[in-house]
Amino acid sequence: MKAAKGTVFKYGDNVDTDVIIPARYLAITDAKELSKHCMEDIDKDFVNKVKEGDVIVADRNFGCGSSREHAPLVIKTSGVSCVIAKSFARIFYRNSINIGLPIIECEEAAENINAGDVVSIDFDTGVITDETTGKSFQGQAFPPFMQKIIDSEGLINYINSKN
Amino acid sequence: MSGMTMSQKILAAHAGLDHVEAGQLIEADLDLVLGNDITSPVAINEMAKFTKSGVFDKDKIALVPDHFVPNKDIKSAENCKCVREFAIKNNITNYFEVGQMGIEHALLPEQGLTLPGNLIIGADSHTCTYGAVGAFSTGIGSTDMAAGMATGKAWFKVPSAIKFNIVGKPSKWVSGKDVILHIIGMIGVDGALYKSMEFVGEGIKNLTMDDRLTIANMAIEAGGKNGIFPVDDITIEYLKEHAPGKEYKVFEADTDAQYDEEYTIDLSTLKSTVAYPHLPENTKTFDEIEDIKIDQVVIGSCTNGRIGDLRAAAEVLKGRKVAPGVRCIVIPGTQNIYLQAMEEGLLRTFIEAGAIVSTPTCGPCLGGHMGVLASKERCVSTTNRNFVGRMGAIDSEIYLASPAVAAASAATGKLSQPSELGL
Numbered sequence: 001m002k003a004a005k006g007t008v009f010k011y012g013d014n015v016d017t018d019v020i021i022p023a024r025y026l027a028i029t030d031a032k033e034l035s036k037h038c039m040e041d042i043d044k045d046f047v048n049k050v051k052e053g054d055v056i057v058a059d060r061n062f063g064c065g066s067s068r069e070h071a072p073l074v075i076k077t078s079g080v081s082c083v084i085a086k087s088f089a090r091i092f093y094r095n096s097i098n099i100g101l102p103i104i105e106c107e108e109a110a111e112n113i114n115a116g117d118v119v120s121i122d123f124d125t126g127v128i129t130d131e132t133t134g135k136s137f138q139g140q141a142f143p144p145f146m147q148k149i150i151d152s153e154g155l156i157n158y159i160n161s162k163n
Numbered sequence: 164m165s166g167m168t169m170s171q172k173i174l175a176a177h178a179g180l181d182h183v184e185a186g187q188l189i190e191a192d193l194d195l196v197l198g199n200d201i202t203s204p205v206a207i208n209e210m211a212k213f214t215k216s217g218v219f220d221k222d223k224i225a226l227v228p229d230h231f232v233p234n235k236d237i238k239s240a241e242n243c244k245c246v247r248e249f250a251i252k253n254n255i256t257n258y259f260e261v262g263q264m265g266i267e268h269a270l271l272p273e274q275g276l277t278l279p280g281n282l283i284i285g286a287d288s289h290t291c292t293y294g295a296v297g298a299f300s301t302g303i304g305s306t307d308m309a310a311g312m313a314t315g316k317a318w319f320k321v322p323s324a325i326k327f328n329i330v331g332k333p334s335k336w337v338s339g340k341d342v343i344l345h346i347i348g349m350i351g352v353d354g355a356l357y358k359s360m361e362f363v364g365e366g367i368k369n370l371t372m373d374d375r376l377t378i379a380n381m382a383i384e385a386g387g388k389n390g391i392f393p394v395d396d397i398t399i400e401y402l403k404e405h406a407p408g409k410e411y412k413v414f415e416a417d418t419d420a421q422y423d424e425e426y427t428i429d430l431s432t433l434k435s436t437v438a439y440p441h442l443p444e445n446t447k448t449f450d451e452i453e454d455i456k457i458d459q460v461v462i463g464s465c466t467n468g469r470i471g472d473l474r475a476a477a478e479v480l481k482g483r484k485v486a487p488g489v490r491c492i493v494i495p496g497t498q499n500i501y502l503q504a505m506e507e508g509l510l511r512t513f514i515e516a517g518a519i520v521s522t523p524t525c526g527p528c529l530g531g532h533m534g535v536l537a538s539k540e541r542c543v544s545t546t547n548r549n550f551v552g553r554m555g556a557i558d559s560e561i562y563l564a565s566p567a568v569a570a571a572s573a574a575t576g577k578l579s580q581p582s583e584l585g586l
Contacts (some may be wrong), residue, residue, distance in 0.1 A: 019550065027241075069202070090386065095305075098307055106515040145243060
């Protein structure tokens with residue numbers, strides 16, 4: 001069973017890839033160096049506060065904008081274990097699965113979880129539990145095909161394992 | 164079993180299936196895989212992790228260094244070098260070096276590499292542009308690009324669709340940019356999330372190929388997976404010029420195709436439209452616009468760097484001057500467009516007006532180079548995104564508009580439409 005647990009960073013609607021990782025850093029190819037600028041234009045403190053396992057919770061259309069895979073990559077490299085949102089922009093959704101960053105859609109969770117709460121997520125069932133408030137929410141579990149890609153830690157490993 | 168949309172038919176054909184339904188996960192064969200200087204190095208790095216080496220088809224990959232090109236700094240130079248070396252090593256047919264390159268989504272249709280019925284993925288969100296010629300094309304990330312280059316395949320969740328029934332004829336200064344900004348203002352930046360946007364109806368005959376490329380280009384700004392137009396006489400004429408002798412298959416939507424929503428867009432009622440900071444859905448028309456003094460104008464990009472766009476801007480700027488205190492930057496989308504603009508005298512018009520003309524590059528659109536904004540500066544731009552910090556300082560502002568509005572604004576020094584100049 002795959003699961004995640006961590007403290008919540010909370011954001012609003014339409015968090016775009018330009019604020020997740022501004023284009024002025026896109027010539028950087030090293031993921032660790034890039035991740036020093038994660039969320040820089042929306043939350044300057046994020047990189048100083050984020051710990052291994054933390055969770056991002058956001059409203060509608062998270063990750064809209066460019067196709068830069070650098071966006072889910074810097075979030076994953078920062079230590080974030082899961083992103084929960086009311087909805088995701090489709091390229092970001094796809095990129096997250098392809099690089100093995102777990103993401104989950106759940107409108108109710110996004111509405112009820114507060115910044116700073118400790119949240120755990122069970123990826124097999126899609127159940128999200130806010131351990132601070134004791135409330136739990138049913139998120140959308142991945143279709144088996146996508147779960148296999150995430151379990152393989154990304155698309156490349158998945159394709160290699162099929163061959 | 165319900166009928167299929169244009170997009171669904173193309174996906175079904177490439178998955179070897181007679182029928183697909185919205186929501187179905189499929190694996191499909193690709194006609195073209197695209198990458199640029201930002202996304203390709205990441206993909207090339209991922210390629211090294213495959214147990215199988217090499218590319219699936221050297222003729223079906225396009226590599227276009229365009230974002231930070233000509234190299235803006237040492238890191239950009241290294242990224243371009245990485246792409247160049249990969250292209251040489253794998254004998255990639257469609258690698259476009261500085262001197263041949265253009266902005267990818269202006270370049271590939273011009274070079275006849277995007278055809279009706281094609282299934283195209285590109286590691287750039289504006290890959291949806293090629294729906295203008297009746298292709299299913301969509302943006303993906305670098306890992307999908309790597310998998311596409313190695314295997315010639317990609318996975319897709321079959322999208323449902325929104326139908327836009329286009330009617331009427333637009334007035335003189337209303338262009339494709341106004342049409343798509345109007346639509347995004349109406350449905351929002353996630354109004355078409357995961358969906359196809361299918362543009363049909365008798366009014367499309369009043370939209371040039373350049374208008375259609377602009378409209379399809381910004382489908383992603385409504386969250387769309389792709390934007391697509393049917394193939395008509397205007398498309399066929401375009402293909403005769405840009406893809407002579409190439410074979411293609413035309414897909415039409417079934418008459419009983421299902422759509423999640425349907426809208427009618429009457430082009431005759433549309434006005435010049437501007438998207439205010441910091442989202443493309445924050446649209447206004449000039450009856451709602453007050454004095455907005457500006458510092459910079461950018462005319463170019465994959466959205467509006469084509470010859471029709473430059474003609475419209477030059478028509479406005481002819482015999483006029485860029486207002487004092489305003490920088491006006493014009494960026495033709497490709498070398499051919501550059502040359503054509505030169506031959507038609509458009510470059511002279513821009514330079515005499517006090518604008519500068521740059522070599523093709525994405526440059527300022529994403530705050531890369533060739534026109535980055537300082538704190539509190541305002542730019543009227545024909546590009547596609549006005550997100551926080553997109554073109555530079557996080558407290559700078561971007562107003563998205565058509566080339567005609569951008570040019571009029573350059574002349575007055577404030578957000579303006581051509582009628583304010585007596586046009």
